[in-house]
Amino acid sequence: MSEAVTRSGKTPVARPELLASLDPLLRTWLPRQRWFAGKGRPVSGFTTVSATELLPLTASPGPGLLHLLVRVDQDGAPGDTYQLLLGVRRTLPPYLAPALIGRPASGPLHGFTVYEGLHDPRLADLLLEALRTRARIGDLRFDRANGTEIGAGLVARVLGSEQSNSSLVYGDSFILKLFRRIVPGTNPDLELPLALAREGCGRVPPPTAWFVANDADDSAGSGDTALVLGVLQPFLKGATDGWELALRELARGADFTPEARALGRVTAEVHGALAHALPQVTLGRARITLLARDMAERLDATAQAVPALRPYAPGLRTAFDALGALGADGPPWTAQRIHGDLHLGQCLRSPDGEWSLIDFEGEPARPLAERRLPQPTVRDIAGILRSFDYAARSHRPWAPEWAADCRAAYCSGYAEVSGTDPRTEPVLLRAYETDKAVYEVLYEARHRPDWLAVPLSAAERLAAGPTGSRRP
Template sequence: MAETVTVSGTTSPGLLASLDPLLREWLPRQRWFAGKGRPVTGFSLVAATELLPPSGRLGLYHLLVRAHQPLTLGAAPHAGDCYQLLIGVREALPPRLAPALIGHVTDGPLSGRTVYDALYDPRPADVLLEALRSQARIGGLRFERAPDQDIRPGLVPRVMTAEQSNSSVVYGDTFILKVLRRVVPGTNPDLELPLALAREGCARVPAPTAWIEADVGGEVLDGDVSGASYVLGVLQPFVQGATDGWELALRQLAKGEDFAAEARALGRATAEVHTALARALPTVTLGHAQLEPMVQGMIERLESAVQQVPVLGPYAPGLRTAFEALADLAAEGHTWTAQRVHGDLHLGQCLRSAAGEWSLIDFEGEPARPLAERRMPQPVVRDVAGMLRSFDYAAHSAGPPAPEWARACRAAYCTGYAEAGGFDPRTDPVLLRAWETDKAIYEVVYEARHRPDWLPVPMAAIEELAAASELT
């Protein structure tokens, strides 16, 4: 690996200034950019590390940049989300890298050069794997490897082009590196939970082989100067020949084949992961005092969603009763157990191996939620509700809607969960309905913002959930 230097955000303003106009155009177009619909007014540099010198044929920068955007349209700019960028530098891009183009720099230290998303390029992707293999320390970047884990050199990288909220590189069908794009300081559950599950010997989640972290000191944010540690990427074994649950469900649905057996097996896998998490990490009891702020958060998300997506308005009273029914149970003295959960479970977060075994992946949780919230103990029903909503999505995604197919999958999943976990989520219908309603509201806001053509899918569920809530 080439000798590296670290450039601080205060001593090299020219680098970011030269990239600024290109990033303003390129960044909002990326699937993983969280601030869509609001203009980017500027950037601040959190950290910059030179991994390959730009004076050569190929340069490579690792950047952490904070995008400045108004919180709402017309408001003042705000120092918002921090993004991880790997910027490749070349004189010109070969045709194979055309999809990775960011733009041509016209001034500053990279004037006259072409910059691009380096994860699409095998050589920069190689640099990352070699750093993980050698457990390198490069400026503020730390490349860690799990004890007794080996990474052999020479694995050929390829970027995965499927639509994702992060980026992934596969190395020789042996490893997959998930590169987090929107990063926050603190303990990331996408590394924390798989490490905890590996210690418990849970084979349902691929154990982390290695990971990338960054130590950042002296960042100024909202007037405060503080040091922070960021998790930037996780390397795990690649499950060869695996199919993700979403693709498999759509394939079975298109052929008119039953998916209930797979849904039941997936329910068992989910329960096994929950059981291992409860052994590995603390659990808590939720009573009235704990449920009250949780329910209030659900109600506030509903009110905010109605403001953002007015079509929700007529259903809001019925939806609200789902949350109030849960609050009433808590007020009567009911309690629930909460623990660490996946936090964003759906069919696309599940892999079925060629041997038929199910694995759960991507423990980051809902990226739009604050990290502290994503790390809070939750009822396991939160994950169950996410999966039930996913079956509904699949049933509405190909050809005419197939509600009976979805109902069969939902029942089979809950049966499988009860077989392995000793608890059938259907026996707590008030709790399950509240979490499923909260999830459907989230989906409505997401689809209205990112995929308007999909909005009828969660809206169909909203209509049913509002009616069901009004009957309780």
């Protein structure tokens, strides 16, 4: 490993013909990956943003590891940049067969087999060692928090529930989240947990280590010169995510309201710590009016794309009209940094019953600048309330009372810590729930059409009208 840590990382992968030789392989492999955001649009080419040799290709008899940041051009225009970790071997062992990407027909990798490197325990161990030793390899910089220790010899495994990113678990000690779609700017999934760790908030696993790449041109004008590529955090052994737990308790007819209330308290604790750690802003009338307009525009665009939503659009629009009216006549609200994509799957309960919140990246489909804006805390709350509805709808028979009880318990728990019950702001809560349901309609229509009925049922309910008036 010492050789990899001290190498410049620049040869032979800096050769321009490398990407040309990988092009036909990536055109087939990339669109099949769960984290590839450009599905349904043809790939027209690739551009190398960064290429680093983490483990020499000439190492014998073991594998090599190439780290690539590749811009994927689609429809003839520059597209997203993705992080790839490519293992390279002469011959692929049978246990790595599912990770096969292909065999280049030409170029510097001709005669080698290229595969998804994360599935190779030796290559995964290399990443952990680089973090442990604060390595500098080519364009990549590995670092860790002061006072933290990373043990050696931890066996790596790829976490099966891959979403918009990929994760490696090392023994029972750490989990390394590798961001796939890379955008310039400060990544909130590192920024916010670091801020919470400084506040002493124990409800979010603190970052142990991370690695970044130099953003040489900063073409987005973000002002940042580092692209966050991965974050290592403590692994919560034996923890169950809130979605799995809710479905399990639903299936056996158990009362979930104590857990929902506890989760509400934890959400309020995290919101309180974020409000103390980072600046808050006031949303005046103009900002609230603009917020309502943006929600209405998303509704119009979604109704255009998903015809099944159109019957409910007029009723849903009243939620945003009511919010806009408050922007004209009501008092301002406070906005702060929040989780940004909170749902039951982003909540973990440990075996001793303690809840934690994870994955502070925000909705990956939204621009990074938007994800880092201060927002009303009710946006996170609406996400959890919608998640309870999803769980209830996935149960047969449908359990609307279960969802209603959990929603009420969650809001009550939140109020116990924050001093403010989200239900006392029904116009704001309805607007954010409606906006979330509209987002869900578009997502399900594109990715999981069998689930479309779930957000459509919420659209029908929310279109029926407000649940009450705003109380002081």
